[in-house]
Amino acid sequence: MLRYIDCIDAGTDFCPCTLAERKECIICPQLQDRNVCDCLNWKGTCMCQEFICNGLKSKKSREFKKFDIVETVKLREDLFQLDIKVTKGLARELNNIGSYVFLKREGDIEAYSTPSSIMNSDTVNNIISIVIRIVGPKTKALKEVEDKILVKGPYWNGIQGQRFLKELKNKSCLILARGVSAAPAVLAAKKVMENGNQVYVLLDRGRSTENFTKQKFKDLGCKVEDVSFFDRSGNISGENAAIIEHLLKKWGFKVVLSAGSDWFHRKMISFIRGLDKSINFSTVNNSIMCCGEGVCGSCEIINIRGERIRSCKQQYDPSEVFLKEMDN
Amino acid sequence: MKVVIIGGGWAGCAAAIQAKKSGADVLILERTDLLLGLGNVGGIMRNNGRFTAAEEMIALGAGDIFNITDRCARHKNIDFPGHKHAWLYDVTIIEPNVRRYIYDMGIDVFFEARAVDVSMDGKAIKGIYLHDGTLIEGDVFIETTGSTGPMGNCIKYGKGCSMCILRCPSYGPRVSISRRAGVEDLMGMREDGSYGAMSGSCKLNKDSLSKEIRDALNEKGVYVAQVPPEDVNLDKLKMKVCQQYALKEFAEQIVLLDTGHAKLMTSYYPLDKLRKIKGFENAKFEDPYSGGKANSIRYLSMAPRDNSMKVKGIDNLFCAGEKSGLFVGHTEAIVTGTLAGYNAVRTSIGLDPVELPVSLAVGDIIRYENSMKDTQEGIRKRYTFAGAGYFERMKELGLYTTDVAEIRERVERLRMEDFFRQRLI
Numbered sequence: 001m002l003r004y005i006d007c008i009d010a011g012t013d014f015c016p017c018t019l020a021e022r023k024e025c026i027i028c029p030q031l032q033d034r035n036v037c038d039c040l041n042w043k044g045t046c047m048c049q050e051f052i053c054n055g056l057k058s059k060k061s062r063e064f065k066k067f068d069i070v071e072t073v074k075l076r077e078d079l080f081q082l083d084i085k086v087t088k089g090l091a092r093e094l095n096n097i098g099s100y101v102f103l104k105r106e107g108d109i110e111a112y113s114t115p116s117s118i119m120n121s122d123t124v125n126n127i128i129s130i131v132i133r134i135v136g137p138k139t140k141a142l143k144e145v146e147d148k149i150l151v152k153g154p155y156w157n158g159i160q161g162q163r164f165l166k167e168l169k170n171k172s173c174l175i176l177a178r179g180v181s182a183a184p185a186v187l188a189a190k191k192v193m194e195n196g197n198q199v200y201v202l203l204d205r206g207r208s209t210e211n212f213t214k215q216k217f218k219d220l221g222c223k224v225e226d227v228s229f230f231d232r233s234g235n236i237s238g239e240n241a242a243i244i245e246h247l248l249k250k251w252g253f254k255v256v257l258s259a260g261s262d263w264f265h266r267k268m269i270s271f272i273r274g275l276d277k278s279i280n281f282s283t284v285n286n287s288i289m290c291c292g293e294g295v296c297g298s299c300e301i302i303n304i305r306g307e308r309i310r311s312c313k314q315q316y317d318p319s320e321v322f323l324k325e326m327d328n
Numbered sequence: 329m330k331v332v333i334i335g336g337g338w339a340g341c342a343a344a345i346q347a348k349k350s351g352a353d354v355l356i357l358e359r360t361d362l363l364l365g366l367g368n369v370g371g372i373m374r375n376n377g378r379f380t381a382a383e384e385m386i387a388l389g390a391g392d393i394f395n396i397t398d399r400c401a402r403h404k405n406i407d408f409p410g411h412k413h414a415w416l417y418d419v420t421i422i423e424p425n426v427r428r429y430i431y432d433m434g435i436d437v438f439f440e441a442r443a444v445d446v447s448m449d450g451k452a453i454k455g456i457y458l459h460d461g462t463l464i465e466g467d468v469f470i471e472t473t474g475s476t477g478p479m480g481n482c483i484k485y486g487k488g489c490s491m492c493i494l495r496c497p498s499y500g501p502r503v504s505i506s507r508r509a510g511v512e513d514l515m516g517m518r519e520d521g522s523y524g525a526m527s528g529s530c531k532l533n534k535d536s537l538s539k540e541i542r543d544a545l546n547e548k549g550v551y552v553a554q555v556p557p558e559d560v561n562l563d564k565l566k567m568k569v570c571q572q573y574a575l576k577e578f579a580e581q582i583v584l585l586d587t588g589h590a591k592l593m594t595s596y597y598p599l600d601k602l603r604k605i606k607g608f609e610n611a612k613f614e615d616p617y618s619g620g621k622a623n624s625i626r627y628l629s630m631a632p633r634d635n636s637m638k639v640k641g642i643d644n645l646f647c648a649g650e651k652s653g654l655f656v657g658h659t660e661a662i663v664t665g666t667l668a669g670y671n672a673v674r675t676s677i678g679l680d681p682v683e684l685p686v687s688l689a690v691g692d693i694i695r696y697e698n699s700m701k702d703t704q705e706g707i708r709k710r711y712t713f714a715g716a717g718y719f720e721r722m723k724e725l726g727l728y729t730t731d732v733a734e735i736r737e738r739v740e741r742l743r744m745e746d747f748f749r750q751r752l753i
Contacts, residue, residue: 002445002461030480035523036515036628037480038507042442042459042500048480049489 003040006315007294008098008157011043016051018058019294026294026314061293064104064113064150070127075212078134079180081119082142084149088126093154095121097162097191098184098285101153102292103130105141114138115289115312117158117184119216131212133180155292157311158184161282161318164255170196172251175222176244176268177259178204178229181284182213185259188282189222200251202243204229204260229264236271248276257282258318265322273323283318287311329353329753331672332456332466334443334505337365338393338658339649340472341426342665343672344435345392347470350673351753354435357456357464359442360499363430364423365474369493369531369615370658371422371587373397375414376572377689377713377722378659379730384690387739389749390666396425397658402586403549408593409577410715413730416549419531420588438464442500443473446509452643453509459500468644468676470668471505472661475516475629475650476527478502485524487622490596492527493615494624506631506651511641514701516627516654517708519566524628525710528570528656530596530619531589538607545586553582553608559601564594570656572715582608589614595623627654635695636681637668646672653697656712663690666748673752685742689713689727696721 007026009015016031025031029038030048037048051058073081082103086094094101099118104110120129132139142149159165165173165188173192177185182203189199199222203211210226217224231237236244247253256272256279258265265283272279287299294313301311304320331347333340336358348354362368373394374382382394400417408414430437438458445457447465455465478501479489489497496502507513515523534542544551565574573593577583582605585591599620602611613619631647632640639645648668649661671681684691693711696718700706711718722728729735739745 002457002463028480030484035484036513037478037501038504039478039480039501044497046479046483046489046497046501049483052483053488 004163004315004317004320005040006163007313008162008315009313010041010047011045014059014062015045016047016054016058017293018061020047020051021056021058026310062152062155064102064152066106066148067151069145069147069149075131076208079212080132080143082130082132082149083127084130084151085127086151088123090151090154091121091123091126091128094118094128095123095187096156097165097188098156098159099153099187100155100158100184101128101130101151102155103142104150104152105145106148106150108141112138112141113152113290114142115155115292117284119183119186119213120190121187131180131183155312157313157315158285159188159257159282160285160311160316160321161280162315164280165192165257165282168192168195168197168255171254172198172200173255173257174247174251174253175199175201175257175259176229177201177211177213178264179206179260181259181261181264181286182211184284185257186213186216186220188257189217189220193220193222198251199223200247200253201225202227202229202240236267241271244272245275248272248279253279255280255282259284262286262322265318269319269322273319281318283322285311329673329676330355330466331468331470331669331676332357332464333470333472334456335359335365335472335474335649335651336363336437337472337474337649337661338367339651339661339665339668340470341430342393342662343470343472343646343648343669344430345433346390346666346669346748347673348433348435349748349751350670351751352673352676355464355466356430356435356437357441357443357458358437358439359502360495361439362423363427363437366476366493367658368419368423369589371416371419371591372585372657372714373401373415373417373659375411375714377719377728378657379413380722380728380735381659381663381689381693381713383732383735384688384739385663385666387736388690388744389746392429393426393662396429397422400425402588406549408550408583408585409552409581410572410575416585416587418588440499442503443505444503446505448509450643451641453645456505468646468672469505470646470648470672471631471639471651472647472649472665472668473502473505473629473651476502476624476626481524481628482622482625485522485628486526486625487596490616490618490622490624492624502629504629506639506642506645506647507629509642509645511631511639513628514630514632516630519708524625526595526625527623528573528593528595530592530594530616530623531587531614532584532592533612533614534586534588534590536610536612537590538609541584541590541607545584545590549586551584551590553584553605555580555582556604571710572656572712572719592619596621626650630654633698635683635698636671637664637694638671638675638681644675653701654707654710655697656710657714660693660712664694667694670748677753679752685744687742688738689722692725692727693718
């Protein structure tokens with residue numbers, strides 16, 4: 001298969017980034033330590049030319065800006081939704097598959113920057129919706145915010161294997177979702193449907209009676225079904241395995257978006273790949289992100305070929321990451 | 329038996345035509361929407377030793393392309409400084425003529441199909457990946473992707489993207505297939521030891537020039553104007569790829585050739601300075617669009633090869649044109665492309681590849697360039713039948729002649745008349 005190498009920021013307003021200054025560009029060999037062009041994935045612009053024309057300096061990085069919180073909705077004891085009024089430009093930029101921002105309470109130190117996926121970006125009223133599950137100090141701090149919040153963005157690498165979703169036209173896509181990871185799948189479903197695709201969602205109930213995204217998927221026009229994917233031993237239950245198998249046959253999905261934990265991705269991708277090898281996978285990105293700029297390394301993962309991938313910025317083919325255990 | 333050719337410039341077209349004549353199924357993968365690449369803005373044939381080379385190829389049975397360029401000639405047998413008996417083909421009609429010929433032969437062409445990677449089986453190429461992930465399989469491959477651009481090279485080794493006919497920003501950058509297959513590229517040098525070289529001519533819109541210049545071009549094919557003394561820049565000659573045109577006369581004079589455009593025999597020329605010259609007051613660049621500032625950078629991506637045009641280190645990859653060495657010009661691309669196309673078919677059916685005899689200029693240049701490229705001096709030179717050092721060598725070895733009967737006789741003495749016409753399969 002063609003090597004899947006991509007930087008989500010390549011060719012955007014944020015390219016070339018500071019990695020170019022350190023000869024660490026993900027795409028351009030000229031901006032690594034090699035001396036000739038051997039572009040790994042052409043995105044329509046030449047970052048080398050941009051870098052030289054910009055006086056051998058990177059473009060300006062994203063910065064925190066203060067915005068108003070329009071509404072806070074408590075979804076569950078440990079789950080809440082923030083609606084934030086942002087600028088028109090930011091709302092537009094965040095209306096893309098895999099969009100996320102860093103959030104921080106005013107006055108908190110940089111270490112509290114929290115990567116948060118966009119569930120919806122309303123580009124008419126310029127309101128972004130984000131769902132947060134309280135799991136540690138950073139999310140506890142966000143629970144304390146009142147009317148103002150600091151937002152840094154846009155970032156776009158919240159979903160891996162985006163290419164498969166973006167290239168899908170007039171076909172169908174299956175979303176398998178569980179827990180708070182379902183939030184970015186809502187925005188993905190919206191964008192996929194804009195390309196004439198039909199979307200079928202199997203939504204795990206988890207600890208609630210239904211997932212908080214159910215109505216949102218329905219409002220978009222997706223077909224939604226509540227399930228409990230796993231039995232007590234953590235395997236996909238026979239009933240649900242049969243449902244998935246039936247849906248794959250009936251709908252002929254070309255792409256499956258797995259929206260859960262990495263454990264969930266492994267389970268789902270292994271199972272579906274066993275049924276149909278032609279299906280491509282997209283996955284919600286669960287890596288721990290601190291800088292979002294490919295610098296700190298906290299999000300680094302290793303794929304099937306042993307290549308290190310800075311997953312906050314670099315795209316990978318999920319089957320090359322989550323299938324390695326099965327293949328080994 | 330399927331031959332896949334990567335790059336549809338002059339070398340790729342010549343390789344395709346020859347592979348087809350030899351009996352193979354042939355597919356050309358072309359990155360842009362046009363065949364001929366730089367041939368769309370070139371035009372100079374048969375000047376100096378290129379006349380001999382063209383007639384040698386015709387006698388060898390590989391005259392297909394020369395017949396087309398001759399038929400599309402706007403001017404025949406013209407002289408300009410340092411050059412005799414040039415023929416100039418019309419760049420505005422050449423591409424569709426070649427395209428029809430290629431299609432009529434039954435050669436397949438995929439346009440806007442950029443090759444980006446290879447699928448390997450040991451040291452053999454199994455297939456070529458296109459930019460969209462499509463795998464194109466074949467038995468033998470010929471790389472004619474050239475050595476020009478892309479933009480990162482043009483800015484690093486030149487003065488930036490000049491928006492030339494290769495149109496990298498629109499169609500994506502050239503990718504070195506031999507490199508992706510694991511063979512390191514060779515890089516040409518300039519006199520000062522820096523890498524690459526700048527394309528040597530730019531083209532003006534003929535209608536933007538004065539009536540006097542237009543009339544002279546239409547009638548004689550050539551127009552020469554004096555450069556104002558304060559604007560003469562001899563250093564610019566050192567940057568040029570076309571050492572056969574890197575003569576003092578080309579710095580002190582503006583030499584225009586009529587190829588359909590007005591071909592200006594210098595790498596680039598600042599527009600405000602150009603417009604100071606009588607008759608150039610309204611001058612406008614046709615190619616590259618930014619010819620007032622820069623031109624494309626070449627020779628940064630040559631594959632090491634043997635004299636049969638096979639790439640060293642890969643079992644089933646051949647190369648031609650600028651990809652195969654420090655060659656300059658259409659004739660040189662057609663010669664190397666033809667041999668690569670022929671040998672690709674030979675090796676795929678288990679025959680040994682052949683070299684062209686050194687008693688012909690077309691054989692000598694392939695061998696000479698390859699031996700010189702290994703030297704520090706040789707990597708700074710360019711090799712063309714039309715001038716610089718190689719034309720002198722042709723004269724010294726007695727290879728240069730414009731006597732067509734004599735050329736036919738040389739080929740007949742080698743018992744190679746119509747050699748390239750024979751079907752292999």
